[in-house]
Structure formats: structure tokens, C-alpha cells
Amino acid sequence: MQKSWKRMLHLGMTSMLAIGLFAGPTGLAAAQAEQTIQFNGYFDKSLRAKMAITADSFPVVNVRLIKEDEPDMVYYDVGTSILISKDVVLTNYHVVQDYAELSAGDEGTLTVASPGALNQSVHAKIIKTDPVTDMALLKLDKAIDAEPVSFASAKDNQLVYTIGFPKNAAGDLVLLDDEFPKTYNTIAKSRVFSSQATDVPGKAGIGSIVKSMAQGNSGGPVLNQNNQVIGMMTFVYGGRTYFITSKTLQSFIKEVATPAKNPVVVAGKVSGS
Template identity: 75%
Template sequence: MQKRWRQVLRLGMSGLIAVSLLAGQGMAAAQSVNTIHFTGYFDKQLRAQLADTADSFPVVNVRLVKQDEPDMVYYDVGTSILISKDEVLTNYHVVQEFAEMPDGDEGTLTVASPGHLDRPIKAKIIKTDPVTDMALLKLEKEMDAEPVTFTTARDNQIVYTIGFPKNPAGDLVLLDEEFPSTYNTIAKSRVYSNQASDVPGKKGIGSIVKAMAQGNSGGPVLDQNNRVIGMMTFVYGGKTYYITSKTLQSFIKDTKSPAKKQIAVAGKVTS
């Protein structure tokens, strides 16, 4: 008798109210403005620019079947930031269950453009930092999109965010064998603090004044030149918080650096 699968969408948490998002990335050409939902005022030229920019933010999709729940399929859906042709950054909480998958569980990790959901690319986790909520993924093949550039934020500057795992009709997006059509959402906001210090235990974060809907994790915060000032991670106290570009770049740099040779010290255990 064929099993009937129950689909469950899990929106990742990172100790606070985390946000998991969808954004887009074009495989052969820039996305059409008609496939993107804009919130706020955007003139035609800005719409076209942001449609091109959105190609560098592919969807992350985690599909997980647990050994003790074989009749259920769990999903984590988020966004990522293309830092090279075959590498993306996302939030750790988006891929956490996959990264910590026990023996016996089955899972898949892919990235795809909302404009080309029928062309998912398999990915593997290269490095994670659960404390700062970052994960670096390596793709099986290159993407036809331009990697991003980073810059530093300024207080009160206008910024843009990309994403949401809901289309304008409000339907949740589940990326499975049948890939649905969907929309990116691009929203306008403003930096509240480029060095936020109002969240206990959190460093290397900034905040924007508008709290985003549930579903933005791993998505970019962009300046008016479409450069990345940070990556969204959680909502707290009515504001959306992002990991600063400085923190993101340090994480990438540390990943690229050769591992240091371990030194044995008397009285200490090295692993």
C-alpha cells in the first residue's frame, strides 16, 4: 500500500523569533519584474535594477524524513546570498536539522531560483557557526548569477530586503518534487542601528526599523547601490535584526584560510 506523505513546513528558530525567506536568482537571465512583488514605492528603473539584483539570492530548501516519523516530511525554506559562483551563505537555523541529522534520518539540501524551481542544485554544508547563526554551503555546480559585493551600513540609510516564502496570495511555498511558481518580495526599510546592542548575548548585528513577516532567514539587506550590508536573522522587539557585513566577511575569510597546525600543550587536550 503506497504511503501518503504529510508535508510540514518548519520556519527555523534561532532562540528568538527567527525569519526564513525566499528570494530569487536567475539561471540564464534576469528575473522578470512581473515575478516579483514589491512593497512600497519603486519606480520602473529601480524595479528593473532590483529584479537583476535578486538573481544573486537563491532559495534554500531542506527536506527531511525522520526515522521515527516515516509518514511525515519536514521542510525548512530560506534564502541565501551568492558569494561565489558555487557558494552561498544562509542562516544556520535554516539548515540546522539537516546539519544535525541523526543516523537513520534522510534529508536533501538544495538551492534554486524562484524563477527556475524545476532546476534545483544539490548543496552540502561546508561550515557553520550556530552562535552567530551562519552557514556556508557549496553547490554541486555553478549558478548563472553575479556574486554579491559587501559594504558597511550607516544609521538611517534606506535599505531593501528581498524575500518571503509566501506569494502575494498568501500561499506557503513548499519545494518538493513538483516545484510551484512563486514570487519574490522586495521591501523598502531603513537602518535603525548599524551596531545594535539591545539584544542580550548578541554581537555583530544591526537592525532595521520594519519587522519582517515570518519567512526571511538568510535574506539580504541591501543599500541603494544593491550591495549587501547584512543578512537577516531574527525579529525582536518590533525590529528585524541582521548579521553585519563585517561579521559575514570574517566568517567567509576564516573558511578560506588554511587550518592552523595544532600545537600540543602540556596539560591541555587538543581535538
């Protein structure tokens, strides 16, 4: 996972790409065919089917930018997000950074689409970011028909699963054809290495799993065997995938829900009330 990546394609190709991306089931009840999911690690047959359904419940973040000074070019950035309520998703800041940092006068759109309903993308807006810890909260224009996640704490050497939606293995944003599945994502199984991740200097509230994820998994959930979110993937370092712990995620979400305190001026100083 690198910082947000982008490709420029002529606007005329946009509709062709959309046809490839948006083909398939229109509801979450119809799970993705298992052959469209790349499984990393050992999964038995029943678990593959279960995880294929689980993958449908996590929306994809698609950032599409059209800049005012380049009206014939479309900028793409893709990643994964976590549905924390019917109309709010959590993702990495670096996934939406290009959108969040648009210059004055530039135009852009931010959309979220569930894998089970890729032809029903929903417009979103950024309501809170934390570039330092790499988190962003997005508010959707309308609710997504999927169950929001629940959170749990990570444990060392705990068996976990990750779900992500990486770009293709060649590293390019391509028009999907017979060589690429209509929904290209990854489900991987690994173990939590450390709940503290002390081998990453300057990073607090970080854990890691002993597997390197593909770019595009950024913002994706790290799940325990009860499908509870114990963290959100953020970067790869030294062959491991690092995740923001559920405690940090929940604190970030809670801050948004807490009304801001009214400033009170006392003797020329501003303090919270």
C-alpha cells in the same frame, strides 16, 4: 522570522508542489514578471524593473528532509541565501538547523535553487555553522549561473533594500495556484536604524532596519543602493528586522578559507602552530 518552520505533506503531493514552484523561466536572463513580486514600500517603475532582475540573482534555500522512520512524509523548511561565490552560499543556521541536527540514521537532502532556474536545483552540503550568531555556509555540488555578491559596511539612516522568499501570507505551505504567484517573494525598502543595535541584549555584530520582515526572509541580504550586501537578515524583534553585519559575515567566511593550524603537543598541552 521564527525559528525554522516545517510542514509535513504526503510524498504524493511533492511532485504537485514542484510543478508549481519550478514553473517559469529557466535562466537568469529572463527576469521574473514584476507582478510576481510583492513590493513593500515605495518603488518607482524603473526601480521595480531593476529590483525584479536583482531578485533573480539570489538563490533560495530549500531543505527537504525524508526521515528513515517516516518514509512517506516529507519535511520542508525554506528560507533565503546569499551567493558569495559560484558554488558557496551563506544563510542563517536556523534555516538549515533541522538538516544539520538530523539524528543518526535519518536521511535528508539539502538543495539550493535560483529563482531564475527553480527547475535546476543543486544539492548542497553544510561546511560550517555558527548556531550562536545564526550563520551557516553551504557548498554546492555545482556552480550557479549568477553573480556572487560584494560586501560593504552599513551606515545609520542609510536607505537599504531587502530581498527574501517568504512563505505565503496565510502561513501555510500550500500548492500554488492562481491565487499565489509562481515565485512568491518580497522586496522591501527601509532604512538602517542602528549599526550596533544596542536595544537587543547580548547580541554583538547586529544592526537593524525599521521594518518587520516576513518569515522566509531569513538568510536574505540587506543591500545598499549599489546592490552591495551590508548584512544578512536573521530575526525580527520589536517591529524591526535585525541583520548580521557584513563585517561579521566576512569574518565567518574568511575563517573557512583559512587553513586550520596543525596542533603541536608541548609538555602534554596542545597549542596552535
